[in-house]
Amino acid sequence: MAHINRENGVAAGRLDPTQVADNFTDLHPEYDGHEALVAADRCYFCHDAPCMTACPTSIDIPLFIRQIATGTPEAAAKTILNQNILGGMCARVCPTETLCEEVCVRETAEGKPVEIGRLQRYATDTLMASNTHPFTRADKTGKSVAVVGAGPAGLSCAHRLAMLGHDVVVFEARAKGGGLNEFGIAAYKSTNDFAQRELDWLLSIGGIEIRYGQSLGDGITLDALQSDFDAVFLGMGLSAVNALGMDGEDKDNVSDAVDFIAELRQASDLTSLPVGRRVVVIGGGMTAIDAGVQAKLLGAEDVTIVYRRGQEAMAASSFEQELAQQKGVTLICNATPVGVEGNGSLTGVTFAYTETQNGKLVTLDETFTLPADQLFKAIGQKLGDTPDALTLEGGKIKVDDAQRTSAGGVWAGGDCASGGDDLTVTAVAEGRDAAMDIHTSLMGAS
Amino acid sequence: MADLTSNFLGISSPNPFWLASAPPTDKEYNVRRAFEAGWGGVVWKTLGMEGPPVVNVNGPRYGAIHGADRRLLGLNNIELITDRPLEVNLAEMTRVKKDYPDHALIASVMVPCEEAAWKEIIPRIAETGCDGFELNFGCPHGMAERGMGSAVGQVPEYIEMVTRWCKEATDLPVIVKLTPNITNILMPAQAAKDGGADAVSLINTINSITSVNLDAMSPEPMIDGKGTHGGYCGPAVKPIALNMVAEIARNPGTHGLPISGIGGVTTWRDAAEFMALGAGNVQACTAAMTYGFKVVQEMISGLSQWMDEQGYNSIDEIVGRAVPNVTDWQYLNLNHVTKARISQDDCIKCGRCFAACEDTSHQAITMSEDRVFDVKDDECVACNLCVNVCPVEGCITMETIAPGAMDERTGKPVVDEYANWTTHPNNPSAAAAE
Numbered sequence: 001m002a003h004i005n006r007e008n009g010v011a012a013g014r015l016d017p018t019q020v021a022d023n024f025t026d027l028h029p030e031y032d033g034h035e036a037l038v039a040a041d042r043c044y045f046c047h048d049a050p051c052m053t054a055c056p057t058s059i060d061i062p063l064f065i066r067q068i069a070t071g072t073p074e075a076a077a078k079t080i081l082n083q084n085i086l087g088g089m090c091a092r093v094c095p096t097e098t099l100c101e102e103v104c105v106r107e108t109a110e111g112k113p114v115e116i117g118r119l120q121r122y123a124t125d126t127l128m129a130s131n132t133h134p135f136t137r138a139d140k141t142g143k144s145v146a147v148v149g150a151g152p153a154g155l156s157c158a159h160r161l162a163m164l165g166h167d168v169v170v171f172e173a174r175a176k177g178g179g180l181n182e183f184g185i186a187a188y189k190s191t192n193d194f195a196q197r198e199l200d201w202l203l204s205i206g207g208i209e210i211r212y213g214q215s216l217g218d219g220i221t222l223d224a225l226q227s228d229f230d231a232v233f234l235g236m237g238l239s240a241v242n243a244l245g246m247d248g249e250d251k252d253n254v255s256d257a258v259d260f261i262a263e264l265r266q267a268s269d270l271t272s273l274p275v276g277r278r279v280v281v282i283g284g285g286m287t288a289i290d291a292g293v294q295a296k297l298l299g300a301e302d303v304t305i306v307y308r309r310g311q312e313a314m315a316a317s318s319f320e321q322e323l324a325q326q327k328g329v330t331l332i333c334n335a336t337p338v339g340v341e342g343n344g345s346l347t348g349v350t351f352a353y354t355e356t357q358n359g360k361l362v363t364l365d366e367t368f369t370l371p372a373d374q375l376f377k378a379i380g381q382k383l384g385d386t387p388d389a390l391t392l393e394g395g396k397i398k399v400d401d402a403q404r405t406s407a408g409g410v411w412a413g414g415d416c417a418s419g420g421d422d423l424t425v426t427a428v429a430e431g432r433d434a435a436m437d438i439h440t441s442l443m444g445a446s
Numbered sequence: 447m448a449d450l451t452s453n454f455l456g457i458s459s460p461n462p463f464w465l466a467s468a469p470p471t472d473k474e475y476n477v478r479r480a481f482e483a484g485w486g487g488v489v490w491k492t493l494g495m496e497g498p499p500v501v502n503v504n505g506p507r508y509g510a511i512h513g514a515d516r517r518l519l520g521l522n523n524i525e526l527i528t529d530r531p532l533e534v535n536l537a538e539m540t541r542v543k544k545d546y547p548d549h550a551l552i553a554s555v556m557v558p559c560e561e562a563a564w565k566e567i568i569p570r571i572a573e574t575g576c577d578g579f580e581l582n583f584g585c586p587h588g589m590a591e592r593g594m595g596s597a598v599g600q601v602p603e604y605i606e607m608v609t610r611w612c613k614e615a616t617d618l619p620v621i622v623k624l625t626p627n628i629t630n631i632l633m634p635a636q637a638a639k640d641g642g643a644d645a646v647s648l649i650n651t652i653n654s655i656t657s658v659n660l661d662a663m664s665p666e667p668m669i670d671g672k673g674t675h676g677g678y679c680g681p682a683v684k685p686i687a688l689n690m691v692a693e694i695a696r697n698p699g700t701h702g703l704p705i706s707g708i709g710g711v712t713t714w715r716d717a718a719e720f721m722a723l724g725a726g727n728v729q730a731c732t733a734a735m736t737y738g739f740k741v742v743q744e745m746i747s748g749l750s751q752w753m754d755e756q757g758y759n760s761i762d763e764i765v766g767r768a769v770p771n772v773t774d775w776q777y778l779n780l781n782h783v784t785k786a787r788i789s790q791d792d793c794i795k796c797g798r799c800f801a802a803c804e805d806t807s808h809q810a811i812t813m814s815e816d817r818v819f820d821v822k823d824d825e826c827v828a829c830n831l832c833v834n835v836c837p838v839e840g841c842i843t844m845e846t847i848a849p850g851a852m853d854e855r856t857g858k859p860v861v862d863e864y865a866n867w868t869t870h871p872n873n874p875s876a877a878a879a880e
């Protein structure tokens with residue numbers, strides 16, 4: 001019988017190491033060769049394929065699947081990476097159920113889409129296992145570009161620029177690259193240090209220098225970047241978090257879900273990571289689900305995610321919601337926090353029920369209190385401080401169709417820029433598109 | 447319940463499913479188990495001359511073509527006739543026939559093309575109590591190089607001659623097994639008939655190279671760096687076999703000659719199709735080699751369910767039933783007009799019909815912005831390509847345009863009467879004949 005630590009409060013080692021290791025294995029395990037062939041064979045090679053339209057990076061899905069089916073997964077990988085250099089990570093983290101697989105005609109036909117994500121992983125893993133990089137750099141252009149942030153947007157932009165012959169310097173605030181691939185994505189989606197392996201592989205094209213511990217706004221100014229480089233790309237994501245704005249938010253064991261996840265992703269030994277016996281998560285998006293599920297997998301006895309609107313309004317996909325429920329996480333909808341209980345340390349969270357009346361969310365009088373040793377806030381990330389020269393729109397850096405900001409010679413993409421969903425794949429698409437536009441404008445100008 | 451009892455050439459068997467002469471029928475151990483599993487009869491693995499038996503290669507003998515999920519679609523082999531001594535086979539056949547008097551046991555034979563050889567071996571084999579003979583004029587590899595098998599089957603005169611020798615040597619039924627490796631199946635069939643054959647069986651395997659090893663640059667199966675052509679069989683050869691069976695069944699010269707249908711029989715439906723085209727029974731080999739003897743149970747239950755549903759009582763009622771509807775192209779009704787119809791409810795919007803028609807046919811399918819696919823009646827020639835490429839069965843169908851209604855493509859109303867190429871104004875011979 002596996003050992004379970006039922007101690008109240010926030011404690012490490014709630015489960016056996018083997019149990020924890022088991023809990024954090026790959027969510028969608030990799031295919032073996034035969035499985036991949038069978039899965040690939042289900043693709044109809046659609047004309048003007050709907051899946052391709054639904055992919056934010058427009059990967060030629062029918063083509064790459066056919067390349068797998070004919071025994072050339074390396075060629076398939078090249079088809080994928082040509083459009084999406086982080087195709088390996090996207091294969092693991094894309095909410096395919098709301099993207100390519102949602103519109104797959106076999107989903108329409110029988111409710112079982114072609115497993116595009118897993119096939120994509122099979123192809124990209126095969127290529128990466130061969131330790132080769134399928135792209136080479138064009139002749140040097142003599143131009144240099146500054147990229148801020150080594151997350152998916154910045155890396156995608158940097159890679160494309162390097163490929164086109166430009167020299168790239170990436171300024172990254174943290175000591176490690178990858179952005180949320182490294183610090184945010186749920187551990188069971190990116191196993192075996194995949195984010196770092198993919199980063200190293202991506203950089204092997206050459207021409208990209210990453211300067212770690214260098215922050216825009218902290219010793220580096222946009223003006224300086226503009227004058228030192230031929231172009232600037234901003235991909236710094238959303239570095240601030242929304243606050244509840246409630247008394248007691250500063251109590252012990254009340255924290256931001258993203259911090260908990262980042263700590264979890266960096267932990268070398270998951271059993272050393274403390275987690276509450278009873279955990280409450282506030283929010284309704286992917287971050288709330290990931291924090292809740294991972295707390296549960298670490299051994300929290302009760303995990304409850306509380307969302308203020310109805311379930312249909314949750315930003316997390318139904319697949320994610322089901323995953324949470326399957327792991328034993330409780331979802332409570334239509335309840336909003338009104339009090340954080342406890343003397344110094346947290347003991348519970350009080351919620352009031354809500355109701356939508358005439359399209360407006362109304363807080364009702366009736367309340368309930370959930371006992372809690374740990375509270376995670378997952379009510380959204382927001383843009384950190386940004387240079388004044390940039391016009392904002394809806395709390396994000398305003399960009400046009402070509403990812404140009406309001407400042408001359410400055411492009412932006414990913415979570416920090418307006419437009420598009422906050423997804424890894426969208427960040428990759430925007431970084432790539434910005435690179436193409438930077439290239440056009442730099443080369444046209446010469 | 448339909449009666450599946452088969453009476454082919456007076457040889458009765460509990461059902462029309464026989465195992466073809468091949469590894470499944472190579473020895474007593476197999477054949478007993480095949481009968482227990484439900485097979486109606488067997489054609490014993492081809493016997494050769496007395497004396498030291500042939501030897502097989504000691505490397506791989508099979509190559510294969512796979513479909514989705516490694517479903518075996520075609521098999522290729524370079525095996526020879528039995529490699530066990532004649533006396534051993536004869537003793538086993540005698541024992542088996544004694545224990546299974548109600549099952550068919552046919553002896554397949556191949557000896558050199560000499561009268562004495564055939565006349566010596568046939569009566570000797572008859573002593574086993576076997577129900578008849580099948581002359582193997584079909585094996586396309588190895589034996590053919592020695593002047594046997596398909597080397598005989600490709601020369602109608604030899605077929606006729608050897609068949610006659612055999613008929614003179616026995617009163618038992620003689621079936622001539624034909625090779626498909628010829629240009630016109632009617633000639634060997636006619637020769638067999640002329641020689642006095644009681645029936646023909648077809649097809650034996652088709653000359654083939656299934657694949658090439660691109661590293662070693664050798665055909666597969668590869669033996670010490672080299673390969674040779676083998677005999678192709680399994681589901682992939684069924685269409686070829688069906689046509690050859692139908693040709694023999696409908697040709698006036700060979701019509702009525704009993705046929706044992708072979709080639710890719712894998713399910714009850716395959717068997718029913720062979721029989722509808724004139725085969726009195728069927729033989730299978732690859733199906734058993736792929737799935738084991740038990741596969742016959744599906745063939746039995748399927749055929750009997752279908753016969754019940756259709757109201758057929760006996761095998762005789764289905765044999766040859768489709769033969770009158772096999773005709774020459776020139777007699778097809780050119781006034782019969784159909785158009786493709788897409789069921790929007792069933793359509794999953796894959797666009798395959800569009801790509802196929804647009805790129806390779808008649809540009810008769812339109813695709814709207816929101817992926818609605820429609821047929822343009824004024825362009826559709828009713829070729830059926832869209833029906834064949836659509837992944838949803840029954841989604842695209844061919845609708846017959848009623849006589850009197852307009853054919854949008856020609857701009858003329860559909861004519862009621864039957865008219866074929868022989869009388870068509872564009873046919874130079876038709877004009878000359880008038």
Ligand SMILES: Cc1cc2nc3c(=O)[nH]c(=O)nc-3n(C[C@H](O)[C@H](O)[C@H](O)COP(=O)(O)OP(=O)(O)OC[C@H]3O[C@@H](n4cnc5c(N)ncnc54)[C@H](O)[C@@H]3O)c2cc1C
Pocket residue numbers: 093094095148149150151152153154171172173174177178179180181184185186189214215216217235236237238239258261286287290384413414415416421422423424425427
């Ligand atoms: C918990 C969580 C789970 C998620 N799960 C998924 C998922 O499963 N699937 C999915 O598709 N998406 C998921 N997302 C969203 C996805 O991670 C983001 O959309 C994506 O990472 C955005 O990429 P980015 O490059 O724009 O930003 P980020 O990944 O945030 O990268 C920004 C980088 O810029 C650096 N930086 C920030 N400020 C500065 C500065 N001033 N100077 C220099 N460097 C700076 C940061 O350190 C970071 O490395 C998740 C997000 C979170 C928070």
Ligand SMILES: Cc1cc2nc3c(=O)[nH]c(=O)nc-3n(C[C@H](O)[C@H](O)[C@H](O)COP(=O)(O)O)c2cc1C
Pocket residue numbers: 466467468469491492521522523525526527528554582584585623649650651678679680681683708709710711729730731732733
């Ligand atoms: C391995 C193998 C060996 C065969 N040996 C013989 C044989 O000895 N004599 C013969 O008449 N046919 C032989 N055949 C041909 C089969 O009897 C049969 O005609 C052919 O396989 C087509 O039927 P199928 O598609 O059901 O396999 C052999 C076929 C295979 C696969």
Ligand code: SF4
Pocket residue numbers: 042043044045046049050051052061062065103104105106114116796
């Ligand atoms: S929609 Fe589905 S079946 Fe069609 S090409 Fe895409 S993956 Fe293949």
Ligand code: SF4
Pocket residue numbers: 786802803807808809810811821825826827828829830831832833
């Ligand atoms: S039947 Fe042929 S011509 Fe008509 S729509 Fe289909 S593919 Fe096109």
Ligand code: SF4
Pocket residue numbers: 788792793794795796797798799800819835836837838841842
């Ligand atoms: S092939 Fe069939 S399912 Fe696909 S679009 Fe055409 S009609 Fe629809």
